[in-house]
C-alpha cells in the first residue's frame with residue numbers, strides 16, 4: 001500500500017502551478033461548478049508531499065474553486081514524501097476510471113500516461129478495457145500521437161467536433177495537413193461517419209495523386225466550397241460530392257456523360273432511365289412517375305418515338 | 319526463386335506416420351518435428367511453421383462462383399491452406415484464425431474421395447485445380463505431392479488437373495507420367511507489379527522459364543492474368559508480359575488464358591493497409607460489386623480486358639481466353655459476345671480441353687449410358 005495520510009492542509013502550502021498530475025478535460029461542463037456551489041468539496045483533494053510543500057495529484061478544479069472562494073485550508077489525502085510516483089499515478093487513474101464519463105481528450109492523455117508508466121506494449125488490459133481502447137499496438141500508437149497534438153486537437157476531441165475514428169485516421173497526418181483538416185472538421189460539424197469518409201477520401205486522393213493531404217485541402221475547389229456563403233450542412237454536401245468526383249474520376253465522368261445524354265434524349269417528364277448502381281451489372285430500369293391513367297398514357301405516347309430512335313443507344317454508350 | 323523451407327513442423331498424431339509426414343521428415347532434415355493431438359487455431363502467424371493436420375472435410379469442392387458473374391465450373395481440390403509468398407492482395411490474409419501454412423496429411427483420404435468422384439461421374443469432363451487456398455507448387459519441393467497426384471490424373475479418362483502457381487518449383491514434374499492430363503498454370507503480371515505486390519514469388523522470367531521447361535516435358539500450360547492491377551503504366555506493362563509469354567512458349571501448348579481484375583472482400587482493405595503500407599493497390603477506383611466484393615469500376619475492367627484480349631487474338635485467334643467472375647455486359651464489351659452464346663463458360667473451357675489436349679470423355683459402360691444427358695451426376 002502507498003503511504004497515505006488524511007489531514008488538513010493550508011492552501012498556501014500547495015503549489016497550484018505544478019500541473020504534473022493534471023488530466024485536463026478540455027470541456028466547459030458546469031456540473032462540478034454547480035455541485036461545488038451547492039455542497040462544497042465533498043471528497044478530500046489528493047496531494048503529494050515534496051520538500052515540505054505539496055503538489056496536486058487530484059482535484060485541480062476544486063482547489064482553484066477553493067482558492068477563488070478564499071478558503072484557508074482543506075481536508076486532503078496526502079501521499080507522503082518519497083512515495084512511489086508511479087503508484088500515485090496508478091491510484092489516480094483507477095479513481096478516474098471509476099468516476100465514469102471520460103471524454104476523448106482525457107482518454108488520449110490517460111493512455112499517454114499509461115504508456116509512460118508501463119511502456120506502450122505493456123499497458124494492463126483492465127485499464128484499456130476501462131477506457132474502451134483497443135489493445136493493439138497500432139491503436140495505442142495513434143492515441144499517443146493524438147495526445148501529443150496539443151490543446152487544439154484535445155479541445156476538438158473533448159467537444160466531439162472530431163469523432164474517435166476520424167481522430168485515429170488523422171493522428172499520423174503531418175502538420176500542415178493536420179492543422180487544415182482539424183479546422184475543416186471543426187467548421188463542417190458533420191456526423192462521425194461523414195467525418196471518416198471525408199478524411200479517408202482526402203488521404204486516398206493524396207495517395208492517388210502522389211501529393212500531400214495538405215495539397216488536397218488547398219485545391220482551389222475545396223477552398224472555394226469552404227468560402228461559400230452556405231451553412232455547414234450545404235458545405236459538407238458540396239465537399240463530399242467534390243471529393244467523391246476526384247476520388248473516382250472514371251465513374252464520375254461516366255455519370256456526367258450519362259446525365260448529359262439522358263437530358264439530350266428528351267424523354268417526357270415523368271420518365272427516367274436508371275442505370276445500375278455504379279453501372280455494375282446489366283440491370284437497367286425505366287422509372288415512370290404519374291398521378292392519373294391519362295398521364296401515364298401521355299408519357300407512353302411521348303416516350304415511344306424517343307425510345308425507338310437510335311439516340312437511345314447513346315445513353316448506354318461507355 | 320528460393321523457397322524458405324519450414325523450420326518447424328507440427329504434426330497431428332493421426333497423420334504423424336502418414337506418407338506425407340515421412341516425406342517431409344526426409345526432405346526437411348533441418349526442421350524440428352513436433353507431434354500434437356490437435357493443431358489449434360492461433361492468431362499470430364509463424365512464418366517458419368508448417369502444420370500437418372488430419373482433414374475431416376471434403377477435399378473436392380465446387381468453385382465458389384456467384385449468380386451475378388459467370389463462373390468457370392471448376393472444381394477445387396483442397397490440399398492445404400495459406401501461403402508464404404505473401405502477395406499484398408492475397409485473400410488468404412482475411413483468414414485470421416488459421417494464418418500458418420497448413421497441409422492435409424491424410425492424402426489417402428483425398429485419393430479415395432477423388433477415385434469415388436471419378437467412378438461416379440464418368441460421363442463428362444472434370445477440370446480440377448489445387449491452387450485456391452494455397453499455391454499449388456509452393457511446398458512441392460518438400461512434399462512431393464505432385465509425384466502422386468499427376469500420375470493419378472493421368473489414369474483418369476475424364477479428369478484434368480490444373481496446378482496454379484507463382485513459383486518455379488517444377489522439379490518434381492520432370493519425368494512424371496502425366497498422360498497429357500495435367501495443365502501447369504502461372505499467374506502473370508507485369509514485372510513492376512510482381513516486384514511491388516508479389517515480392518517473394520518467382521520473377522516473371524523465372525515463371526516463364528519454368529513454363530518452357532514444363533512445355534518441353536509435354537505438359538499443357540495455362541496462364542492467369544489475375545489479379546490485373548490498375549497503375550499508370552498498365553498498358554505497356556501487360557503488353558510486355560504478353561510479348562514475353564509468347565516469345566517463351568508456343569501458344570499451341572496453352573489451353574487457356576484467364577483474365578480477372580483485382581477484386582477483394584471489403585475487410586481486406588484494412589489488412590492490406592496495415593500489413594503492406596507501401597502497396598497502393600487498395601487505392602484504385604473500386605465500386606462494390608454485385609457479390610459484395612470491391613471491384614474496379616466496370617469501364618476500367620472492360621478496358622483492361624479488351625486491350626489484353628486483342629493482343630492475344632493477334633497471336634493466336636483460336637486460344638481460349640476467358641474472364642474470371644465477370645458479368646455478361648463486361649464480356650460483351652471485351653469480347654463482343656457473352657459466354658451464353660458459346661454454350662456457357664464451362665462449355666467453352668471443356669471445348670478448349672477437347673481441342674488443345676484431345677481429352678474427350680466417352681461413355682464406356684452400359685451403366686454409364688443410363689446417366690443423364692450431361693452424362694454426369696455431378697454436373
Ligand code: SF4
Nearest residue numbers: 401403404405408453
Ligand atoms: S501466391 Fe497466391 S496464395 Fe500465395 S500469397 Fe500470393 S495470392 Fe496468396
